Amino acid sequence: MTCRLGKNELFFGICSPICCYGGKQLVFQKRKKIQLQRFPSAEMWRNTCKLLSNPNHNHNLLKSSSYSASNFNVVFGWAPSQATHYYSSPSAATSGSLELGISSRKSDGVRSFSSSSAAVPAVVDHLSSPLTSALQLGRHYSRCYWELSKARLSMLVVATSGTGYVLGSAGSAVDLAGLCWTCAGTMMVASSANSLNQVFEKNNDAKMKRTRLRPLPSRRLTIPHALTWASSVGVAGTAILACKANMLAAGLGASNLILYAFVYTPLKQIHPVNTWVGAVVGAIPPLLGWAAASGEISLNSMILPAALYFWQIPHFMALAYLCRSDYAAGGFKMFSLADASGRRTAAVALRNCLYLVPLGFVAYDWGVASGWFCLESSLLTLAISALAFSFYLNRTTQNARRMFHASLLYLPVFMSGLLFHRVPDNQQSLSEDSLGRITELEPIAQGSENFKPGNQETRSSTGKQARSPASYASAAPFPFLPAPSYATS
Incomplete structure (x- = not known):
């Protein structure tokens, strides 16, 4: 006995064991479990067998608009969108048959379902829906x-x-x-x-x-x-x-x-x-x-805040010039909106760029950074000042965007250089101690000029043997070395 369903391979894979054996014989235990999941009641099983035994009726039934999606889902256990997709083209039907777990191997002349079809899509969707909803909710609020x-x-x-x-x-x-x-x-x-x-x-x-x-x-x-x-x-x-x-x-x-x-x-x-x-x-x-x-807040702590303050003015002036129409629509009172030509906006940006030039020298002079940072900061500030001057001469959107991008690059480079060339406090204190040691030795050296070898009063007043003037002179060029000591004669 041969089952003929015409065009659809999906229904051929389902109906061939039903038509051949009338629904009375089950070849494998796995197939029995799947059939019991698809058709919980005996009446539904018999109705399905009658429905599938007539291929022409089945073909017309799927195409008719009177057949509701809920009936299809109850009878076949799959979503109607999937069934329509599989039915629409032979290639889709073939791939659909593979996804639904219909095996291409034959055993005793009967097509059997593979073990991968044991999972029911509806049950999986029901179990995964709370987890999916929680993930979507977390992603929404995080964003x-x-x-x-x-x-x-x-x-x-x-x-x-x-x-x-x-x-x-x-x-x-x-x-x-x-x-x-x-x-x-x-x-x-x-x-x-x-x-x-x-x-x-x-x-x-x-x-x-x-x-x-x-x-x-x-x-x-x-x-x-x-x-x-x-x-x-x-x-x-x-x-x-x-x-x-x-x-x-x-x-x-x-x-x-x-x-x-x-x-x-x-x-x-x-x-x-x-x-x-x-x-x-x-x-x-x-x-x-x-x-x-x-x-605490000291004078050295003001160098980086000053750089941030002067940097923000050209940065925001360029941004306000580029987004003038947006700021006007939003009702904001920006400096660029009162400057139709953009000349004053560019002048303010250029002036604050020039204020950044001496900060590198100040950081070096106050002992916060080394001399290399002074050179690098000066070159970096002159570069952004040149772009600001170009914007001042030719106030176009392109020049404003260039100055804006340069301001974005300026800040990380400036802070990186300040961190790389910073002078730790222990080196600063070492130089201060050295200077203090020199100043302490100066009055002693001046007093030693009036010392005479035969003067016992001077020796008794100092309480120690007087040193040679050369020993004090040697401390000046090399403050980190101890002064030489001389043995008593």
Whole structure:
């Protein structure tokens, strides 16, 4: 007896054992288990046998629109989209038969199902759906928190804070645990400030092309959710700085958060001076790192904050010039919007680039870095000043973009050079001790000029045998060597 189903290979693989044996004989135990899973009741089994025994009826039944998807799913146990896909083309049907686990081998003239078909797709989907939903939910919130915190900008803030911590560390050794805790606290405080910034500027961000896809304007997160996140990480970051660093670092972190979220953010919609206030906000993190390492703020600690302050002005001027239309649509009062020709914007950028030139010499003169850093910093600053001058002469979008990209390159190179050429405090103290030893020897050398060999008063007043003037002279050119001693005659 031969089973003829016509065109569809899928139904041929299912119907051949049914038509040949009438559904009464089961060849393998695995096939019995699969059949019991597909057809739980005997009545459903008999109805299926009748349905599949008529190939023309089956062919018309699948093509008719009156046959619902739920009936197909109940009878055959597979999704209707899969069955339609397998039925639509012979190649798809062949691949579908392989995916459903229909074996091509024959045993006693009967096609058997392979062991891989024991897993039912519906059961697998039912078991994996909670795990899949949890993974999708975690991925969604992780992405939202990443964008809400402006993670790349926050990591730049952490880099400046870490550089300040290394520069403020006493000696050549750096406390790695303290550095990690300081960077973690700075990251949390910066994330909180950026999140509050987006909460307050939700309506403005929705009007700008550059920011309209952020989590709050796109309604992927609610405002109460964002406020909870911002307050949690802000309090946690300040507590970490207070417990693992010191109260001075925690105070700088909290004040920077308040200055950015509650002063700079509303000022962006009021006056163009917001750019200079934002530059102060960017200059505080390296000072925070120095304070966390040393516990104090000294004159040397102001070199890197000064570089950050003057660097931010040309950086933001170039950005504001490139995004003038976006800032105007968002309702922000930027300096470039009041400058139609762009001449004043370029002049401000050039002036602040020139302010960066002497910082390398100051770092060398104050003993923070070596002379090589003075040379490298001067060359680097002159390069970005040349691009700013080019933008001043020809105020085009291309020149503004070049200056913006140069500003992105300037900061990591400047901080790397400062770290590489820094002078540890132990070398500074050694040179200071040497200078102090020389100054102590000067009055003794002056007193030795009035010494006469036969004068017992001078010998008794000093309490020691007087040395030769050559011994004091030898201490000047080589302060690290001890003065030579002479045996008593």
